[in-house]
Amino acid sequence: MRNFLSIFFLLIGIIPFFLHAQQSADKVLFYKKPATDFNEALPIGNGRIGAMVYGGLQNETLNINEATLWGGGPANNNPNPNASQFLSSVRSYLDDGNWQQASRTLQKMQGPNVNSYVPLADVNIQQTLDGDVSSYQRNLDLSTAIATTQFSVGGVNYTREVLVSKPSEIIIMRMTASQVGKLNFSLGISTQFDSSQVVFEKGVMILKGQLPYHINSNRRIEMEQISANGQKGMRYQLRIKILLPNSDGKLEEINGLSVSNATEALVYITATTSYNGFRNRPDTEGVDENKLAEKYITEATKQNFKKIREAHVLDYQKYFNRVNLDLGLSDKNVIPTDERLANYKKGSEDKGLEVLYFNFGRYLLISSSRPGGVPANLQGIWNKNQRPSWGSNYTTNINVQMNYWPALMFNMVEMNAPLLDQIERWAQNGREIVQNYYKMNGWTVHHNSDIWATANPVQGDPKYANWALGGPWLSQHLYWHYQFTMDKSYLKQKAYPLMKEAARFCDDWLVLKKGYYVTSPSTSPENVFIDTNGNKGVVTIGSTMDMQIIWDLYNNLIEASETLNIDKVLRYEWIQKRDKLFPMRIGIAGNIMEWSQDFKDDDPQHRHVSHLFGLHPGRQLSPILTPDLAKAARKTLEIRGDGGTGWSKAWKVNFWSRLLDGEHAYKMYRELLSTSTLNNLLDNHPPFQIDGNFGGISGIGEMLLQSHLNELHLLPALPKKWENGSIEGMLARGGFIVDMKWENNKILSGKIKASSNSECKIRTDVPIKVKGVKSKTEKNGHYYLTTFISNAGRVYEFRR
Template sequence: MVHALKKLLFAVFFSFLTVTAAAQQPDYQLWYTKPAVKWTDALPIGNGRIGAMVFGGIAKDRIQFNEETLWTGGPRDYNHKGAAAYLPQIRKLLFEGKQQEAEQLAAEKFMGSMSGAGDRDKWVAEMKAGKGLQGNPAQEHYDDQLWKSIKVPSYEGWESVGLSGLDGAVWFRTTFDAPDDWQVKDLVLDLNRIRDQDLTYVNGSLIGNTDGTAPRKYTIPASLIKKGKNTIAIQVLNYFDKGGLAGYKDTSKAIGVYAKDKPENMISLVKEWKYKVQNDEAPVVPQFQASYQPFGDLYLDFKTDEMAASGYKRKLDLNTATAATAYKLNGTSYLREYFVSQPDQALVIRLTADKKSAISLDALLSSPHKYHVLKKISANTVALSLRVKGGVLKGEAQLRAVITGGKLLAGQDKISITAADAVTLYLTAGTNFVNDKDVTGIPATACVKALSGLSGKSYAQVKTAHIKEYQKYYHTFSVSFGNDAHADMPTDERIEKFAGSDDAAFAALYMQYGRYLLISSSRPGTQPANLQGIWNDLLTPPWGSKYTTNINLEMNYWPTGVLNLGAMNQPLFKKINALAKNGAQTAKIHYNANGWVLHHNTDLWNGTAPINASNHGIWVTGGGWLCQHLWEHYLFTQDFNFLKNEAYPIMKQAAVFFNDFLVKDPKTGWLISTPSNSPENGGLVAGPTMDHQIIRTLFKNCIAATELLGTDTVFRKTLQQKITLIAPNQIGKYNQLQEWLEDKDDTTNKHRHVSHLWGVHPGNDITWDTPDLMRAARQSLIYRGDEGTGWSLAWKINFWSRFKDGDHAMKMVKMLISPAAQGGGAYVNLLDAHPPFQIDGNFGGAAGIAEMLLQSHTQFVELLPALPAGLPDGEVKGIGARGGFLLNIKWSKGALTAFEVYSKGDGVCLLRYGNKITSIATQKGMTYKFNGDLEKL
């Protein structure tokens, strides 16, 4: 009987979601009339484990792909043995106002350990001595005719202009013609930035040697200058990350040569230079944490004349998680479809045409990793095997082709297909990663399993299974902001016009795109979405494409509750569990405390120790913030077993740490967090406001959990007592919410982090129930300004929504969805621009728009609390509220017209719309209907 009742409730629940969300699901698409040129033009697809970026080229298509567990590094101890012995001294220095001394001591004695380093001194000496070279390229008459050419400067590193993945020694050579009167003048060679060390020669003589980031402006003595042609030779030694002659960040400024007395008469050196790689084995650079890695590229070479193509269109269909490229060439219509299947664990590409025998191509695999090989597996399968430089991980990708008609030939490095009617390509990938302590897996296992499972299946079966699995998540929610009058406009043009146009539907598309990206990068059973989700093309990606836990990882998961994607939390919760285990060791070693702690970054190997620099790396509340996600998941789902068995045990141990960690401030007597910081702003301090908000909220959540579970009475009383002693939120002399314990805020500071407003969002430590604090927080945000990086703009959407200023929130939405620039915006493919690319802005922006429509962080479920004038009409279905409620909401001309509430549990739903309030006692599995006046129908 119980089992039958559960089945009935599930059927009712699923029916509610299907009818309310899937029905009339708008056909949201991103689409373009030209192929991608840059990586940030390409379209992202993924199944949580395998991700790909689709370029859609006509003659040559590139599909850059990733596998979520390919990272640098390996299992090791990240902690700094003996660190806790220095904790009292660091605290004492901070209490005495000696911040610089505290940071210096912490940098030496308290930061986490780094990975092993190679012998740089030996390598540099060998490179300078010419190891690996014949002759001396510094000499004026050295023969460089057989050298290749490269663009100089390479503003984003030589990796961006052809030397992908290279760390090492490279020689550059060029010439300039000196005017007749330059033979009697000292000249200036202005090269600005070079990464990392250079030895610069003119006509065979060394004129400069710099190691570091200092600008290069070298004097060329008049005695070296010759009439006519003069030779410049530069040996560049790059240790890690971007390499080469980087020039000026402001690309309008040229590098070049000029006479000291006439800088305006510069001879530009912005041109093609000759180059030769001397050595590509730079010694390993020690790292605090590992970096997410690209896996490889699949190139489809059609050997066609793309200039003759017409009717080109590429698109990404959010409803089916399928990308497509279509065009017409020589009277034949071609279609390519791309998706990454979760059921079949493969990237799938289908090539068709409306005429027989029309498809011919070479399919080639490649990788930016130096250590990679290609091999033939079978008559229709080739493989790419690789290993990560300086790490323990290996990977294998396998590509299989299935054709209808035509001929297929698999070689060592490619699959050649001639005159086929249709082609289906299956790409799989795997690594030897098992978990953060075990790398004994076999990379090919995942490939063999996937391809074996695909054997005998038709393309139609594979696609149908993919769409069905994806839509069980995607169809739990729908949104419409009225007629999509701009649907016939390409997405790149739409982005350009959005800020100045009436295009409400684009904001709805952006919400669903955020949901699409989260489903595609964080399926149950995978790793959580990192800084770039699951998409990355660089061996040294920005910020390592890690998991930054002082906002970015958390922001990735803001949509899960409100946008009805609770299942996507599973990878995050699995990671939190692993972090809690490693964090318990860090708590003991660094703080001599019980419980567990996490600082501001982590990686595949679940490092929890402080990293980078002491002025921002010793931030102790990463674990506390992640625990908020555990509690919120319970609030949205009312899953008692989850709370009991998964959430509360981890929450409790985080609270145990802070119970041990908090110390009394000698000036105020309050319990404070120290050493710590207000993320990435203001250095190492005692008592940052954000920490206290997070800790206070964690304690409150643990107290509530113990009451629900009927457990830990003594611990509950301890937390209840401690809460009253923690430093409170304070209003400063500028009517601002203080960021620090002292009233020292700078009202001109426009820092991208607005950490002290955590209590407004995503927390609820400050609400309109405390109006003075809420107004002070609002004033702080006004001082901080509207400008910001992509994720910062997204956070501000949520802040302004919580302040119930929908028009200001909508202003921030328009800034977020604007052409990528120095401060935020969106790339052509709508991915968030920090810049560079970070995916958190997509997730935070999607959640922020939802925050305009529904809020439930107080006792109320509040309808349309911050509806902007720019969204006068709309309908949202399947939107989530704390308390275990799902709502369908409809409004017209800015006013609520009708709504429905579905309850996941037995509980009271206190509804609010404007000044109207009503309360209903709900039963699990029941739906309740209301009109715009909150009257039950």
């Protein structure tokens, strides 16, 4: 019997090696050596619990995160009671062109910094190995969301499989040896917080702790143990239980948990916090994290690995499998991902790597944003630092929005839900901030925020801290959700009321000058201008980005009110306001002016290109509708250059796609992978910041399908290098699900599934025919427009 088991487990060890050879080159990250640091480790997650897997040999590490583990507690929405008295002075200084005094005065309207997202703990595994290591491999299978480490020592094949189950709310690691009794390891927990303690209860190792009250995103400020009003920080817990399914080996509590002479071990890990919503104190009004963790670990350990794995894969694939991108690549001769990336950086072509990055981006959003949870932050949910860069905050002048650009277009509607829920929370706090800081109506959120939905302007340079249009920008995502889903009930009950309130703030925030509505004070995040007298400034009147964002909000509200057939009087007022906003202007260099005057930039190649919001993600300018402004937008990008941080390059992929320039969009995509991507394919700001991953794959969507102009523009910016391929399952505004195939850079065929009874307008560069329906095709410049009336639930096939 013992020999039989040895053969059985030998096969178990060999099979994964064989299977990997059959796996697709565009759905597996794999490496032939362990990760040396966080930037090489592999991320896994279920939206709430995250882990980074290093794939070590004698020493394996899992960095554990829980998405709600933040410093602090509910926001104080009146932290600066004197703030409102300074607004009139700021506006007077701006009227006089005294930019510096305006900035100094504006700083008197700031409030406290927001809190940081922090790591929970590290799980450290010390595995006893005797002999030389061979056949090492670690991988992350994006088709199953499972990370696997495999290697051989002394003729024994060892395997570790680890996943984060959403149905069970646990991390589970299955460790096996191909020979009976050859699995020996010890497991311990380490944490960065001194208040933590480890205890054992009924064979379960438990890490318990409570954060310092305030963990500020400003790294220069020390952590506070207790706040001024006696609040303490959030409680947290990590539970680990090990089971030996084969009833061999020995499990002991020796400096942690120790396993000896086993053949297979299942390590169950769960994490919880006392977070109980953004308005409840986590110390006195929090949930019972102990009870919750006990429930998760108790229920999970009733299930074997196979059952948990099957439920996990089924849950994950219902999102991941909706979309499939094929660029005609081969699955053969796969090389490790870090080597592929290194070759790519030297100029080699690798469509498989480009598709792998695309699939990895979708994987990351599914793994870091789930319904009922909080939104993905600057690092998704993966962070090992007690003081992460920028606090791993929600930064609303582009970064949190960029995280969700791909959610709807790639049919991950459910992943969009945490952002929509957070917008409601921001609106609640934002109403009070607007009233207390400005004596105005409506709601907004400023540049930085956290899990507590903090909405006040934070400490720091006004060029970022006092940017006040987070609410209007976030309102765009409310309307997008309707446009992609055509859920009129959602529009009426959730999106439209929040959008209206954001517009009320804009109504009060705008001032009328020389016949135009402008914002005052105004910034263009996070840029510095030089005026005609050579003076530098960051605060001014009527920045182009402000005007474009407010135009977008009013325009969306006008459409929404027409759809719902309500608020005719308000609609007229929005039209009047929209049409009297200070217009975009073209500067002497032929570019879109960033400021209300044609000022110079202190940094002409600044990473933010905020004044092209109207090109993307907005829809105010386009080559089709506003060719002169589009030409100026192109000039703006040429002056800014192709450089920048990771997320900046990602934004430029989207910009160039909206300009219908597939070659330059592809150039930026290549640069994003070549200069701003780490070996584990995470975006390098630097340091790691996840928005570049999400913005990058959004750019692919904009290359293949655009729907912001109320039509389906198929292959609007297809690169020549992607001459043959297909995409299945993309979601477009109007509620259409689109499949399409192309050959020789021209559309060949496809399917469109309609979710409502409406007009479907398709823009293509060659004429197409829609099967089984009366359609009209007409030439429109360089394009053909095909129009037909769609019926909900019906699938329409087309072909050139």
